[in-house]
Structures are given as structure tokens and as C-alpha cells.
Amino acid sequence: MLDGLIIGFQTAMSMQNILFVIFGCFVGTFIGMLPGLGPITAIALMIPITYGIDPSSGMILMAGVYYGAIFGGSTSSILINAPGVAGTVATSFDGYPMACKGQAGKALAIAAYASFSGGTIAAVFLLVAAPALSSISLSFQSPDYFALLLLGLTAVAAFSSKGNFLKSIMMTLFGLMLSTVGTDQASGIERFTFGQIDLLDGISFLLIAMSMFALSEALLSIVNNKDDGSGVTPATEVGSLKLTRAEIKEMAPTVGRSSILGFFVGVLPGAGATIASFLAYGMERNLSSAKEKLKFGKGSLRGLAAPETANNAACSGSFVPLLTLGIPGSGTTAVMLGALMAYGIQPGPRLFIDNPEVFWSVIVSMYIGNIVLLLINLPLIPYIAKALTLPKQLLTVLILFFSLIGVYLVSFNNFDIYMMAGFAVIAIGLRLLDFSMSPLILGFILGGMLEQNLRRSLTLYDGSISFLWDRPITLGILTVTVLVLLMPIISSLRKGDDSDASSKVAEI
Amino acid sequence: MNIKQFTLASMAIGLLSLVSTSSMASDTVDTSEIHFLIPGGPGGGWDGTARGTGEALMKSGKIKNASFQNMSGGGGGKAIAYMIETAAKQKNTLMVNSTPIVVRSLTGVFPQSFRDLKPVAGTIADFGAFVVRKDSKYHDWRDVLADFKLNPRKVKFSGGSSRGSLDHLVAAMAIKAGRAKFRRVVYVAYDGGGKAMAGLLSGETAILSTGVGEALTMAQSGDVRILAVTSKERLDVLPEIPTLSEMGYGVVFANWRGFFASPAMSDEKVKAYAKLLGDVQETPEWTKIKDRNGWVNLYNPDSEFYHFLENQEKELGVLMHELGFLKK
Numbered sequence: 022m023l024d025g026l027i028i029g030f031q032t033a034m035s036m037q038n039i040l041f042v043i044f045g046c047f048v049g050t051f052i053g054m055l056p057g058l059g060p061i062t063a064i065a066l067m068i069p070i071t072y073g074i075d076p077s078s079g080m081i082l083m084a085g086v087y088y089g090a091i092f093g094g095s096t097s098s099i100l101i102n103a104p105g106v107a108g109t110v111a112t113s114f115d116g117y118p119m120a121c122k123g124q125a126g127k128a129l130a131i132a133a134y135a136s137f138s139g140g141t142i143a144a145v146f147l148l149v150a151a152p153a154l155s156s157i158s159l160s161f162q163s164p165d166y167f168a169l170l171l172l173g174l175t176a177v178a179a180f181s182s183k184g185n186f187l188k189s190i191m192m193t194l195f196g197l198m199l200s201t202v203g204t205d206q207a208s209g210i211e212r213f214t215f216g217q218i219d220l221l222d223g224i225s226f227l228l229i230a231m232s233m234f235a236l237s238e239a240l241l242s243i244v245n246n247k248d249d250g251s252g253v254t255p256a257t258e259v260g261s262l263k264l265t266r267a268e269i270k271e272m273a274p275t276v277g278r279s280s281i282l283g284f285f286v287g288v289l290p291g292a293g294a295t296i297a298s299f300l301a302y303g304m305e306r307n308l309s310s311a312k313e314k315l316k317f318g319k320g321s322l323r324g325l326a327a328p329e330t331a332n333n334a335a336c337s338g339s340f341v342p343l344l345t346l347g348i349p350g351s352g353t354t355a356v357m358l359g360a361l362m363a364y365g366i367q368p369g370p371r372l373f374i375d376n377p378e379v380f381w382s383v384i385v386s387m388y389i390g391n392i393v394l395l396l397i398n399l400p401l402i403p404y405i406a407k408a409l410t411l412p413k414q415l416l417t418v419l420i421l422f423f424s425l426i427g428v429y430l431v432s433f434n435n436f437d438i439y440m441m442a443g444f445a446v447i448a449i450g451l452r453l454l455d456f457s458m459s460p461l462i463l464g465f466i467l468g469g470m471l472e473q474n475l476r477r478s479l480t481l482y483d484g485s486i487s488f489l490w491d492r493p494i495t496l497g498i499l500t501v502t503v504l505v506l507l508m509p510i511i512s513s514l515r516k517g518d519d520s521d522a523s524s525k526v527a528e529i
Numbered sequence: 530m531n532i533k534q535f536t537l538a539s540m541a542i543g544l545l546s547l548v549s550t551s552s553m554a555s556d557t558v559d560t561s562e563i564h565f566l567i568p569g570g571p572g573g574g575w576d577g578t579a580r581g582t583g584e585a586l587m588k589s590g591k592i593k594n595a596s597f598q599n600m601s602g603g604g605g606g607k608a609i610a611y612m613i614e615t616a617a618k619q620k621n622t623l624m625v626n627s628t629p630i631v632v633r634s635l636t637g638v639f640p641q642s643f644r645d646l647k648p649v650a651g652t653i654a655d656f657g658a659f660v661v662r663k664d665s666k667y668h669d670w671r672d673v674l675a676d677f678k679l680n681p682r683k684v685k686f687s688g689g690s691s692r693g694s695l696d697h698l699v700a701a702m703a704i705k706a707g708r709a710k711f712r713r714v715v716y717v718a719y720d721g722g723g724k725a726m727a728g729l730l731s732g733e734t735a736i737l738s739t740g741v742g743e744a745l746t747m748a749q750s751g752d753v754r755i756l757a758v759t760s761k762e763r764l765d766v767l768p769e770i771p772t773l774s775e776m777g778y779g780v781v782f783a784n785w786r787g788f789f790a791s792p793a794m795s796d797e798k799v800k801a802y803a804k805l806l807g808d809v810q811e812t813p814e815w816t817k818i819k820d821r822n823g824w825v826n827l828y829n830p831d832s833e834f835y836h837f838l839e840n841q842e843k844e845l846g847v848l849m850h851e852l853g854f855l856k857k
Binding site: 158160161348367371431436473477 | 570598599600601602603604606607638639682685690691692693694697715717718719720721723724726727728730731732733734746747749750752823854
């Protein structure tokens with residue numbers, strides 16, 4: 022391994038490759054920041070450039086773009102509540118409220134530190150254990166994924182305090198329902214398409230996120246213009262970037278936990294950064310004290326650091342099945358696999374032996390990439406966050422422009438634009454009635470995967486529900502899920518205060 | 530020059546240029562430009578095929594200009610409708626498509642079929658492959674068939690696309706050819722070939738029905754074994770893997786990709802484009818792009834392509850009807 026590491030360092034530390042990392046991170050951050058353009062687009066744009074250079078440099082460039090885009094994605098989530106990638110949705114849960122409170126600078130800084138830590142810690146895991154981990158990535162079967170997604174769905178609890186229990190359950194169900202639109206994979210039958218060919222492929226995540234979050238937010242800020250300071254409109258202050266010692270101390274264990282969780286979830290080809298970020302968010306909330314719990318969804322530091330760490334760690338983790346097995350776990354790694362194969366390199370167990378320089382230089386460039394990202398982003402935060410100080414008339418228009426263009430650029434279909442307008446109207450109505458959009462997007466993102474894994478499990482077990490307890494991994498995760506759901510009841514029972522129990526249940 | 534002379538002169542010039550362009554159009558068909566219409570978003574299989582073909586045509590100097598337009602929606606139906614509605618304007622447009630155009634017009638996803646367009650040429654193809662884990666108890670396709678005949682529920686097929694799509698149909702086709710109860714094929718659908726492969730390796734499914742291209746690297750590294758392929762003759766890349774035909778199951782199936790023109794394009798011009806798409810396959814630029822993408826050439830120009838499509842439609846139609854995917 023040491024030999025490999027040295028080869029990796031020699032390759033990655035060459036002047037040319039360092040320049041590629043810096044260039045990749047920079048371009049990736051910029052593209053990722055634009056709502057609607059995520060890592061897949063960023064990497065796809067890089068592919069023509071990589072044909073001319075050698076494989077190691079190409080992979081280093083693409084890894085830089087990948088990290089940069091994930092990192093940039095959190096910027097639009099925090100500043101304008103427009104998560105362009107599913108992996109950064111959980112970042113907006115607490116990042117955007119922080120920005121609204123005038124702490125945009127701090128929120129961006131936390132995101133930068135958390136991304137850095139998550140990416141770096143996960144790269145260490147990758148270095149030490151990548152080959153050994155390839156077996157773990159194949160140990161999960163559909164019933165296990167089903168249980169994992171169910172656990173992820175419990176993160177919805179964060180939005181149901183204050184007697185909003187019923188409302189968030191309703192929004193989650195609405196999200197789950199929206200995810201069923203389109204052709205059903207398991208049966209090949211169209212559902213809820215109303216004869217519209219544009220609905221055959223379902224509703225895209227980007228469309229839902231942009232219309233329900235960004236568009237409705239921007240439009241509401243116009244409506245709310247009269248009664249200023251209602252709290253819905255983003256604050257215009259950037260705030261200080263500095264973190265206090267106490268805050269760092271508070272977040273350090275969060276970052277540690279989320280890195281480990283994120284990495285292992287990322288290693289699973291059927292999971293990835295999105296599920297990792299929701300699981301980390303849910304885990305953090307469940308581990309915190311009752312008082313701290315109330316802060317989640319309203320600008321909790323730990324609630325921001327956890328998903329941001331986990332999604333970066335998961336990105337590193339997703340390289341395990343890609344490099345050791347040749348299996349892409351996400352759309353982004355699938356594009357990278359294509360690029361590798363274009364070089365005539367076959368990812369898989371023999372990559373280690375046939376092209377050690379590619380394998381090791383990718384890992385080493387992850388360290389370098391993470392450092393570069395931190396270095397170029399920290400000084401830029403005050404300038405990026407200045408976007409919020411733009412006059413509202415201008416900012417609103419820009420948000421409208423970017424969210425509409427972002428969706429159109431992916432599908433080139435006018436119908437999507439009409440659909441966005443429709444969803445934005447629905448979202449505005451719901452927001453005025455004090456419904457939160459976050460459970461909806463959570464239900465929507467996890468719903469499709471949840472259903473497919475359930476259906477697959479049922480097919481594999483010939484329609485029997487014995488898959489729920491047949492495998493130790495499934496049973497273990499389901500037990501944790503049940504415990505998480507019962508925890509508030511148990512803790513209130515322990516207090517012996519029965520009258521309080523009902524209100525605690527409502528917190529789930 | 531006074532104004533009158535000027536107008537006269539300019540009219541003459543205009544008339545001259547009009548004459549010259551119209552004479553050019555009638556003498557030789559102008560194929561120096563192609564506008565590729567891609568029925569899906571950037572980054573997909575159709576996108577790669579159109580852009581790769583365009584790149585090869587440009588770099589080899591066969592055409593002067595290639596432009597690309599993505600139009601997703603309705604599993605490709607949006608782009609087909611657009612080609613027909615604006616047919617007169619689509620003078621240099623070629624739409625990329627593949628086997629699903631046949632499947633989806635059969636199931637009525639969109640009302641049109643390839644007959645409403647002018648098929649130009651099929652250019653590349655991927656054949657079906659049946660893949661098992663390296664430690665699988667199956668060593669021969671006949672083992673799978675024998676097991677299936679004993680208990681169809683125990684032999685679970687999987688694939689990276691939804692039920693009723695190609696991966697499923699190819700599995701049913703092969704079982705049918707083995708004279709087993711193909712209606713009882715259990716098919717487990719995954720979201721993409723990568724996840725289906727992970728499902729196979731994790732042990733939850735026994736057999737993966739996929740394209741050769743998708744399984745090739747894993748098979749060459751020895752992580753999985755390919756039991757059979759659906760090409761007519763053995764493939765150059767997999768010389769030791771038998772075909773279903775040579776085992777006596779007459780199943781030949783190619784998932785083709787090719788190009789279509791608007792119904793308004795003249796037959797001459799369709800022929801010229803078809804020739805162009807064939808000629809480019811002889812160039813080193815094409816070979817380079819083909820190898821980069823792992824394509825297999827399957828050139829099938831205009832009228833041959835039409836017959837090929839008709840045959841495929843008939844075959845798939847019968848099968849899908851028997852499987853209950855078609856109501857008619």
C-alpha cells in the first residue's frame with residue numbers, strides 16, 4: 022500500500038495535476054452554485070476536455086469537479102433555499118434558516134469546514150480499506166435498502182414539533198404520492214399520468230425542489246413585501262464567518278459521526294449522498310437533547326454540519342464500488358465510469374493491479390481537492406454571500422431566472438415550466454397555511470426508492486413479508502427505526518408523567 | 530446608377546441566386562449539414578449516439594456542420610410528434626432512436642410508429658446477454674432452462690429497466706424458445722444496469738438479463754460469467770460465449786440504435802444520408818469514437834432498415850401480446 026501511496030503522490034503532486042485539481046474545484050464550485058446544474062452536468066462538461074490528457078489527470082480533474090459541484094450545491098441551498106442536487110436538500114433544512122437570521126456567512130463557513138472534514142476523513146477510510154470494503158458494498162440487498170430508507174424517512178420528525186405533527190405527516194404523504202407519478206418500474210404500468218406523455222418519466226426531483234422551494238420562496242417574498250420583517254424574507258446581512266470555540270466543540274462529534282455514517286452509506290451502490298445526508302440529519306437530531314431538538318429545522322449548527330459532512334463523505338464512499346467493482350452507485354459515478362472506459366481502463370478488482378497509478382492518484386487527489394476547496398472557498402464566502410445584499414427586486418428576478426433555466430436546461434421541455442408554475446402556486450398556498458415544504462421533498466426523494474425496494478423485496482420473497490426479519494441487517498435497521506419512533510414515548514414514560522405523553526407522541 | 534437601375538440589378542441578382550440554388554437542389558442532394566434531434570436529455574444513450582456520430586461525420590470531413598437539439602418527454606414521443614408536425618421545416622434533421630421506439634409504439638405510449646417517419650439507417654447495436662455470478666450453480670443456459678421448467682418461481686431474472694422493457698422481453702423470448710412457460714418468468718426490475726449488477730453480485734437475483742456492453746468488463750475480469758448471448762454468430766469480443774441460436778434456440782435479438790428523418794424528406798435525400806452514415810463507419814475517426822463508447826457496428830440502410838423494423842415489431846408484438854402487455 023505504501024508503494025501505491027508513493028506512486029499516487031508522485032502522480033497527483035505533479036505541477037500539471039495540481040493545476041487540474043485547482044481548475045476542477047473552481048469550475049465545479051461555480052457550476053454547482055447555479056441552481057439546477059449539479060455534479061452530473063459539471064462532469065459531463067469536463068469529458069471533452071479529459072480526452073486530450075492522460076487518464077490519471079483526467080480522473081483527478083473530474084474528482085475535483087465532482088467535489089466542487091457538491092460543495093457549490095450547498096451554497097444555493099443555504100443562501101436562496103434552492104437545492105440543485107438531492108444531496109444538499111438536508112443542508113437547506115437548517116442552513117437557510119441560519120441565512121434568514123443573518124448568519125449566512127457562518128452557515129457557509131460551517132458548510133465549508135464540514136465538507137472538508139467529511140471528505141478528508143472519508144478519503145482516509147477509502148485509502149485504508151477500499152479493497153476490503155468492496156464486499157460490504159455488496160452485502161446489502163433490497164430488504165436492507167428498504168429498511169434503511171424507512172429509517173431515513175424518520176428524519177421528518179425534525180419538522181413536526183409544535184403540534185405540527187399532522188401537517189408534516191400530510192406533507193410527507195403528499196411527497197410520497199408525487200413520487201408515484203410516471204411509469205412504475207415493477208409492473209411497467211403508467212400511474213397518474215392522465216394521458217400526458219410528459220408525465221411518463223415521472224416528475225423530476227429538480228423540478229419539485231426548484232418550484233416548491235426556490236420559486237415559491239421568491240414569489241412569497243414579493244407578497245410579503247408589505248409587512249416587512251415577517252421572517253419569510255431572507256435577511257440581507259452576511260454576518261460574521263467566525264466560529265466560537267464552544268461552537269466548534271459542539272460540532273466536532275457531529276462531524277466525526279456523520280463522516281463515518283456518510284462514508285458507509287456512500288459505499289452502498291443503492292444508497293448514496295442523498296440518503297446519507299438524511300440519515301445523518303435524523304441521527305443527529307435523535308442524539309441531541311430535548312432542548313437542542315427544538316432548534317432543528319430552525320437554524321441548528323449541528324443540523325447543518327451533519328448532512329453537509331455526510332454528503333461529502335458519501336461521495337468519497339461511492340468511489341469504492343466504482344473503483345473496486347466497476348459498479349456505479351449514482352448517476353455521477355456512472356458518467357465517470359464511462360469516462361474511465363473511454364480511456365480503455367476497466368474499473369474493477371484488477372484496476373489495482375493493472376493501473377495502480379490511476380487508483381492511487383485519485384485517492385491522493387481527494388485530499389488535495391478537499392484542501393483546495395477549503396482554501397478557495399473560505400476567502401470567497403463574503404463575496405458569494407453578498408448575493409443576499411442585492412436589492413430584493415433584483416434577487417427575486419435572479420432566483421426566478423436561474424430556477425426556471427436550470428430545469429429547462431435538463432429536459433428542454435416546455436411542459437416542465439408549466440408544471441413548475443403549477444407547483445409553485447400550490448406551494449405558496451400551502452406555505453400561507455403554515456405547511457412546511459421539507460417533509461414533502463423528503464417524502465418525494467425517498468418515496469420512489471422506498472417503493473421500488475419494497476416491491477423488489479416482495480417479488481424476491483414471492484409476496485411474503487418474511488423479508489422483514491429474514492436477514493439480520495434488515496432486522497437490525499428496522500429495530501433501530503422502531504426505537505427511534507418509540508424513543509419520545511419511552512422517555513416520557515420514564516418520567517412517569519403520563520399527561521405529558523400525548524404531547525410527546527405528537528413530536529414524532 | 531439611379532434608383533431604377535439599382536432595383537433592376539438587385540432583382541436580377543436575386544433571380545440569379547434563386548436559379549442557382551434551385552438548380553443545385555435538383556442536381557445533387559445537399560447533405561453537408563445535419564441537425565440531430567435527440568429525444569432525451571443530455572448524457573443519455575441517445576445523446577451519446579447522436580453526438581458521437583456527429584463528431585465522427587465532422588472530423589472525417591463527411592459533413593460541414595452538425596448541430597444538436599435535445600427534446601425529452603414521453604419516452605421519446607415528444608420528439609416524434611415534433612418531427613411530424615414540423616416535417617416541412619426539418620430539411621436536414623435526423624432523429625436518433627433505438628429499439629424502444631418499436632416497443633413504445635406497440636404499447637401505445639405514443640400514437641405514432643416508425644412508419645410515420647422515414648427510417649434512414651440503423652448504425653450500431655448491442656446484443657442481449659444472460660449473466661450469472663462466478664460462483665453460480667449455472668454453467669450453461671440449458672441448466673437455467675431445466676431449473677425453470679422444474680419451478681419457474683425459483684429462477685428469478687433481473688434487469689436494469691422496468692417490467693415490460695427490453696431486458697424483460699429478451700428473457701421471456703429466450704425462455705419461450707426453450708418451450709417453457711415464459712408467462713411465468715419472474716422479473717425483478719432495477720433502476721439502471723449498475724444497480725441490477727450490484728443486485729446480482731449481492732446474491733438476491735440469480736440471472737441478469739442485460740446488454741453485452743454492460744456486462745463485458747465484469748465478464749472479462751472474471752467476476753461474472755455470461756451464459757449466452759442473443760447475436761446470430763459468436764461475438765468477436767466474447768469468442769468463447771455461445772449464442773442462443775447455436776444451442777438450438779432460435780433467438781436473435783439486437784438492440785439497435787439508428788436515425789430517422791421527417792416524413793417530408795425526399796427518398797433521394799434519405800438514401801444519401803443512409804449512405805453517409807454507412808460510409809463514415811469506414812473511417813478511422815468513427816472507429817476511434819466507436820471503441821471509446823463500446824459500440825458494435827450494425828449497419829442497416831433505408832429499405833433494409835424498414836424491413837428489419839417491421840420484423841422486430843412483429844416479433845415483439847406477438848411476445849408482448851402473449852405476455853399480456855398488449856390489450857389488443
